[in-house]
Amino acid sequence: MTPVPAPSPGAASVSARGWGWRHAGRRAFAARHLDLEIRPGERVLLLGASGAGKSTVLHGLAGLLGSQDEGEQEGELLLDGVRPADARGRAGLVLQDPETQVVLARVGDEVAFAAENLAVPREQIWQRVHRALDDVGLDLPLDHPTGALSGGQKQRLALAAVLAMEPGLLLLDEPTANLDPDGVLEVRDAVVRVLDRTGATLVVVEHRVAVWADVVDRVIVLDAAGGVLADGAPGVVLVQEGTRARLADAGVWIPGRQPFVGGPVPDGGGDVLLSAQALAVARTKRGPAAVEDLAVDVRAGQALSITGPNGAGKSTAALTLGCLLRPRAGRLDALPGLAGAAGSDPFRWRSPQLVQRIGTVFQEPEHQFLTPSVAEELEFGPRRVGGTADPRRTGELAERLRLTHLLRANPFTLSGGEKRRLSVATMLATAPRILILDEPTFGQDALTWAELVTLLRELIDAGVAVVSVTHDADFIAALGGATLHVSGGAGRLVAS
Structure with missing residues (x-):
């Protein structure tokens, strides 16, 4: 374990006494009965099951909770002995969804924004900007448009913006979830360098336990029923x-212990449903092509995993295969087993025709939520397609993906892992022949990961094609099938 440096005068302390928070409109508390003390300079890994309240605790420490219109608080949560909302600039939070944290149009301005708000002298701001970008490995011009960044690049950008603040308390919510394997280590090492330099306190929420176990000095595990399940040194907990x-x-997630997934790995594949030939894909009409000369067949009853480094164009390729982005060049044809009477050009299909054939789960779940409750969200697609929703089907999906107790909840108040499972369930509700998932295991604990894998295996066995953009090697191995590696502007089928 890396020795913890003596805390700097700027390192923050945390105190919770019987603290809890309940979102407005929710019966259950997101976090409750929390009692803990975190000393200045400590490095804490905060664990717990999906929905245990980890993100809520971070939001509370960042001063983002407290309005009576937003929810109800009980007990006391303090940062340096005062309410977090009164400790402006002491805590810096990297949100679970970096998309919601990007404010400005250019990379340099985005990293400088928070430091400017804290009245850091101008000459120091740009020194911090360059150092933070170097720390997180985001090698881009300062005027590079933030709208052109991939999800993983936005995650690095959000971290750089917070590091440039040099806060006394660094709060990280799943900071490596959407990063490629090299990026995971780069970002972790960047955080450690900043902590070594500043002595700041760290609280990091992460399902990649093994990545952080050797660089923290304390592990706190939240109980889903409220309170603390375990607290101690990593070598003990x-x-x-x-x-x-x-x-x-x-x-x-326990290092060295893999969750059990029932049934054999799916084997083989059926007829081609969707065929891409010499495809060039781009995020925008005028921007450069992200991937060129892409050739791949999507087959019934087979998994296709799309891998590659951040920024390589994986999500853009998936959105094109999902017929939500038109290709820059080449052909994308639906074969009879998928097209039926709708025709071979999927870009001519109407929305109800598309959603019954190809369902796409975005990298950011919030981008596809349209209703005020989980139950209505599950019913929305079937109602648009056929006018009614089958309550047995939606009920089964809710039960399989551990959403039954959340049916009345607003989708935007769910945890990151719950939002991801809901976004998958909404697409499955219309029973598409092809399911496209962007980072499907984001935010999942070991049990919900295993349940999601089991459900996808069953779909593959039933003839559904499952296409996943993922960095999760265990997920790829569990689903089997083929792997499309995207890198350097090209896509290459590397395994089957």
Whole structure:
């Protein structure tokens, strides 16, 4: 374990006494009965099952909760002995969804924005901007448009903006979730460098436990029922067999322990449903092509995993295969087993025709939520297609993906993992022949990961084609099928 430096005068302390928060319109508290003390300069890994309240705790420490219109608070949560809302600039938070954190149009301005608001002298701001961008490995011009960044690049940008603040408390919510394997280590090492330099306190929420276990000095595990399930040094909490078993039962990812997935890995594949030939894909009409000369067949009853470094064009390729972006060049044809009477050109299909054939789950789940409750969200697609929703179908999906207790909740108040599962369920509700998923395992604990994999295996066995943009090697191995590696502006089928 890396030795923890002596805390700097700027390092922040955290105190919680019986603290809890309930979102407006929700019966259950998102977090409750929390009692803990975090000393200045400590590095804490905050774990817990999906929906245990980890993100809520970070939002509370960042001063983003507290309005009576937004919810109800009980107990006390303090930062340096005062309410977090009164400690402006002391905490810097990287949100679970970096898309919601990007404000300005250019990379340099975005990184400088928070430091400017804290009245950091101008000459220091740009020194911090360059250093933060170097720290996170985002090698782009300062005038590069933020709208042209991939999801992983936006994650690095959001982290750089917070690092440039040099806060006394650094709060990171799934900071490596959408990063390629090299990027995961780069970002973790960037955080460690900043902590070594500033002595700041760290609280990081992450399902990649093994990545952070050697660079933190404390692990706190939240109980889904409220309070703290475990608290101690990583060598105790993550190593002692009795504790490991208890955490595994709660859904916490334990290094060296893989969740059980029932049934064999799907094998083979059926008829071609969608065929791409010499495809060039681009995010915008005028921008450069992200991937060129892409040739791939999407087959019934087969998984296709799209991999590659951040910014390579994986999501753009997936959106094109999902017929939500028109290709710059080449052909994308629907074969009879998919097209039916709708015709071979999927870009001529009407929305109800498309959603029954190809369902796409975006990288940012919030981008596809349209209603005020989980139940209505599950019913929306079937109602648009056929006028009614089958309550047995939506009920089964809610139960399989652990959403039954959230049916009345507003989708935007769910945890990141719950939002991801809901976005998958909404697409499955219309029973498409092809399901396209962008980072499907984002925010999942070990139990919900296994349930999602099991459900997707069953769909593949039933003849559905599952296309996934993912960095999750375990997920790829669990689904089998083919892998399309996208890199350097080209796509290459590397395994089947």
